[in-house]
Amino acid sequence: MRKTVLACTLALGLAAAIPAEALAHSRTGGPSPSLTGPAASRTSVLRTYAADTWKSMVAMADPGTGMPSDKVSGDLRTRAKVTSPTNAGTYLWSTLAARDLRLIDRREATARVAKVLDALGRLDHDTATGLFYNWYDPATLRVVRTWPETGDPVLPFVSSVDNAWLAAALMMVKNAVPQQARKAGEVLSRMNFAAFYDPEARPDAGTGLMTGGYWPDKPEGCSQETDYAHTGRTVYSTCHRYGAMSETRVVTYVAVALGQVPATHYFGLWRTFPDTCDWGWADQKPVGSWQTYQGIKVFEGTYGYRGLRFVPNWGGSMFEALMANLVVPEETWGARSWGRNHPVFVAAQIEHGLNDAKYGYWGFSPSDDPNGGYREYGVDGLGMDTDGYTSDEERTSTDPGFGDCRPAKPEPDHYGDGVVTPHASFLALRYAGDKALDNLARLRADFDSYGPGGFYDAVAVRSGKVAKEYLALDQGMIMGALGNALADDDLRRYFTPGGPERLLKPVLRLEEWDARLR
Numbered sequence: 001m002r003k004t005v006l007a008c009t010l011a012l013g014l015a016a017a018i019p020a021e022a023l024a025h026s027r028t029g030g031p032s033p034s035l036t037g038p039a040a041s042r043t044s045v046l047r048t049y050a051a052d053t054w055k056s057m058v059a060m061a062d063p064g065t066g067m068p069s070d071k072v073s074g075d076l077r078t079r080a081k082v083t084s085p086t087n088a089g090t091y092l093w094s095t096l097a098a099r100d101l102r103l104i105d106r107r108e109a110t111a112r113v114a115k116v117l118d119a120l121g122r123l124d125h126d127t128a129t130g131l132f133y134n135w136y137d138p139a140t141l142r143v144v145r146t147w148p149e150t151g152d153p154v155l156p157f158v159s160s161v162d163n164a165w166l167a168a169a170l171m172m173v174k175n176a177v178p179q180q181a182r183k184a185g186e187v188l189s190r191m192n193f194a195a196f197y198d199p200e201a202r203p204d205a206g207t208g209l210m211t212g213g214y215w216p217d218k219p220e221g222c223s224q225e226t227d228y229a230h231t232g233r234t235v236y237s238t239c240h241r242y243g244a245m246s247e248t249r250v251v252t253y254v255a256v257a258l259g260q261v262p263a264t265h266y267f268g269l270w271r272t273f274p275d276t277c278d279w280g281w282a283d284q285k286p287v288g289s290w291q292t293y294q295g296i297k298v299f300e301g302t303y304g305y306r307g308l309r310f311v312p313n314w315g316g317s318m319f320e321a322l323m324a325n326l327v328v329p330e331e332t333w334g335a336r337s338w339g340r341n342h343p344v345f346v347a348a349q350i351e352h353g354l355n356d357a358k359y360g361y362w363g364f365s366p367s368d369d370p371n372g373g374y375r376e377y378g379v380d381g382l383g384m385d386t387d388g389y390t391s392d393e394e395r396t397s398t399d400p401g402f403g404d405c406r407p408a409k410p411e412p413d414h415y416g417d418g419v420v421t422p423h424a425s426f427l428a429l430r431y432a433g434d435k436a437l438d439n440l441a442r443l444r445a446d447f448d449s450y451g452p453g454g455f456y457d458a459v460a461v462r463s464g465k466v467a468k469e470y471l472a473l474d475q476g477m478i479m480g481a482l483g484n485a486l487a488d489d490d491l492r493r494y495f496t497p498g499g500p501e502r503l504l505k506p507v508l509r510l511e512e513w514d515a516r517l518r
Contacts, residue, residue, distance in 0.1 A: 056453025066115030090476020097483025130190025363424030
């Protein structure tokens with residue numbers, strides 16, 4: 001019962017120092033992507049990947065409105081008929097990366113940004129809060145109420161995470177494109193993330209958490225009537241709260257950076273759940289202790305996997321671990337927390353793919369399913385959820401138990417058709433550059449995994465099946481990682497000035513995750 005309630009309320013969505021190969025520093029003070037070997041050769045490979053990936057982003061953009069689609073077919077000819085605020089955000093920052101890598105000139109970049117901002121200004125949205133709904137038709141800019149592929153009804157929903165990714169991109173545009181700074185600022189200034197904040201979500205800690213979002217009209221299933229932003233207006237919030245250290249922390253980062261929620265909210269997110277049997281449904285029993293930061297009690301726990309110790313995310317996937325790190329220099333601002341965790345999390349994903357599951361490849365993150373549809377992939381042992389994201393089509397899972405509270409189950413004797421997504425390797429460039437490049441090169445050489453828009457979305461490495469589509473989310477992560485790698489951390493340089501440095505950086509600097517794990 002406790003698992004059911006807390007899994008609903010807490011969310012979807014360190015042992016090592018930074019390796020020596022990652023010690024070159026960028027303007028943001030963090031390690032540059034850890035690439036060794038001939039510099040010219042590395043740069044040439046990465047630039048080729050960037051140029052081809054940018055072609056997929058261009059193909060996703062609607063010619064009339066400039067808004068990107070959710071995805072495009074592998075031949076770059078057929079765009080999806082839906083888009084989201086996240087897609088708009090990843091397209092905006094991909095445009096900045098393309099400009100900085102000189103794939104397009106400044107005039108074209110400014111024009112593309114302006115077109116998206118004009119489209120955002122025309123979108124129907126919640127005028128009381130300036131927040132956008134989750135699905136739009138990129139050609140007509142209308143809210144999607146019927147799913148194009150199936151005809152199923154769609155109830156408009158306002159997602160906290162999707163709005164946060166768009167807001168992060170708008171913050172970048174304000175600093176990166178002076179001609180469009182005013183327009184981007186106008187859209188950003190009306191976005192009220194305080195409306196997602198539930199101040200009573202962590203009464204034990206004395207702080208709150210963010211909801212997943214809300215529906216203007218009552219949906220089927222679980223929802224909670226909410227006095228939205230204390231306006232007297234009733235909306236229907238999700239029953240879950242974002243409490244794990246997953247990609248959903250971007251909502252916390254943006255809301256804190258904009259000064260819309262208390263900075264101490266950051267300490268309300270669980271590093272792991274506590275080590276008592278009350279939490280015995282979680283994936284494994286953590287090792288840790290209670291600490292206090294700015295009056296908030298934090299359980300500083302870590303998990304173990306094949307000799308490595310780390311702070312987990314919800315499902316054990318790479319994008320949960322590292323997508324927010326594209327824009328926030330976590331390993332620098334949180335040198336004693338994220339700076340310890342990110343390298344070891346990447347090492348654990350590599351360990352799983354090469355030595356545990358023995359796929360011969362690594363990089364597990366939500367992506368297209370090569371057998372059709374979309375699915376969450378990850379490494380089960382790296383997530384807090386007992387039924388965490390698995391790395392293969394067969395959903396082979398592990399259960400290390402929870403001390404005396406729940407006995408462990410035998411380890412799997414084999415794994416099935418592992419699904420590897422290239423965007424996971426690009427996210428890992430900063431911490432395992434040579435290994436990431438080698439993994440990508442082998443994926444390209446061994447499978448029909450590369451097309452006119454760069455790497456296709458996912459490969460099932462034992463059957464050889466390939467998901468031959470390009471997703472705005474995943475291609476946007478690739479472009480962001482390549483912009484940072486080749487243009488001196490450009491995404492971070494555009495995001496961090498102002499509120500992020502003034503309000504977010506101080507809380508990240510305070511924390512220390514188990515120093516014994518260095």
